[in-house]
Amino acid sequence: MNVTSRGFIVFAVKGERYGLPLRVVAEVREPSRSVPVPRAPEFLCGAMNAHGRLVAILDLARLLGCGKTTSPGTFLVLDHSIANLALWVDGVEGFAAEEGEGSADLPDNGFIAREVQSDRGVLKLLALDNVLKKMEEVFKQ
């Protein structure tokens, strides 16, 4: 596959296939030691030291309202220019390139930016900014 700026990393959450642009993911790593975060809502399952950065760990399944991520799962550490955040997902399938638009019928929680057709099937692209805004909104309460 030709990985271009339109390429996505494909991961699974509760049997659904999701995608994120490659440029926003800095690292894919095995879950490592984390500490609980004070006053954390259920979807925030801890924080860890990622190469000197303190990174919060988001249980994406919980935020999306579809249960909880199954251990051990995988961490997708976002690029530091986006956030100090790792997404805990069930697993990473690989990379994909966009081949066309998918369904326009999106869930109304705002966490999915759009659907695309790819060589791995239909992907739901995460609306990262909305995910972060939601987390911050809950943290401030």
Add this chain to the structure above:
Amino acid sequence: MDMSPYRNLFVSESREHLRAFSELIVKLEQGSGSREDMYALFRSAHSLKGMAASMGYGDIAELSHTIEDLLDRVRKEELIFDTGIADLLLEGADLLEVMIADVSTELQTARDTGDLARRLATYRPAAAGGVPEFVADVKSPASYSPSPATGERDSHDDAPQTVRVRTEVLDNLINITGELITNKHRLLTVGKELESAPLDEATVELSRLLRDLHSEIVLVRLIPFAAVADRFPRVVRDLAKKIGKEVVFEVEGKEIELDRGILDELVDPLVHILRNAVDHALETPAEREACGKPSPGKIRLVVRRQKDQVVVVVEDDGRGMDPARLVDLAIEKGLVGPEAGRLMAPGEAFMLTCLPGFSTAREVTGVSGRGVGMDAVRSTIQTLGGNMAIESELGKGSRFILRLPLTIAIINVLLVRLSLIAVAIPVTNVQRTLELKRSLIYKRGRQALFDLDGEQLPLLSLNRILGFPHGDAGELLPLFVCELKGRRVGLVVDSFIGQQEIFVKPLGRPLASMKGLGGGAVLGNGEVVFILDVANLL
């Protein structure tokens, strides 16, 4: 020739000139300026003109030239330095600031300078009024001549050599030093496990070198208070003029140096305290005269170094505060209970003004009520690792005392163990640590209390505040005393780990939004700890 490499230098030097410019104008307008101040003002305009001309910024050079011309007329005693001149010069400084910002952002905007230039060139004083005036004593000393634009600084053979360093480089230096300190703690941890004498010796030597390195880096990051102080006279002057008050404003200790990170954060709180002082603390000239005070009120901003802290004091000779009235208001608003209110010492009563939701009716006049209340001021100071106190005497005035650490990137913390994690509390927020016998705890309603130095303090569980389960509780409860929302409280922890120097890592997005967390750090054993933002814990 490509001038772009010099643009940043031009912008930073021009801003330095403009900062001094505004302060000097206010000083001269108030009559406290000297002949040297007048020359300094003239030199600033002259230098700005030369620098702008050499860079090809014609509009800036032209406006500076017109300002310089007006100042020249004052210098030659054709004009006296009055409020009209001050207003025009400040307007000029504001416009120059905008034009320099355009240069900084490479914005190709043509600013209309024509009207101001015309008013500067044709200025005639208004008929004599009651405004304070400064008559420039310009008996042209032979020693004065404007320096050429690029040769502004005096050169002394014995002067220490200096270089300009980008602020990112300074930030990187402190970050690397912080990481080295974290690694030193790792080595100490490994050393303890290995029981190796040579390793211990090497670690002790490394610790000594790191202390020296840290001290030097802290020194490099220090910036004199003058870097921000120059804007305060203008703030006080403009507000006083707007609301018809007369103010003599003095700044002392501008040479005292603080970490640039602290200095940046200090500006808004100080502006708020100063605006409050002008708007609320000082009486009107008529009120002052009626109670036998001089017509102009006095506000002093004093900065001094005290051991490893910097103390910033804002004091006024205004109406002062009545602690009993503050307590009554707080009870009325339901911010404190009647019994707690009765027990409050005056110092505690003054701190009620920093409670969220506390404001006297006059504090929402739109002058000081800009959404940044005294609660935000205190919160910022505490977040910077400092603390704040208020002293006041009815009819005589008030003093706001801010105590700040020299640096914020590497701080001393008290490490405590809770049921699930360890957390760090900046030592500047810890008033005392103790172990309390359970038998000394009593209850009032649902609130657990204990006595300390004759004072009843609420007892809270840090585990519960942070949403963790209860830890192991023995007969002795380890606790530390700190100030939460203006009240001293005891916070119970599971155990004390000890005091340690740590490198503060910013939390970034999204954890920075989490209430009560001020940062994070990595301990020598690799454990992540959160640094509590005590001011915002509840």
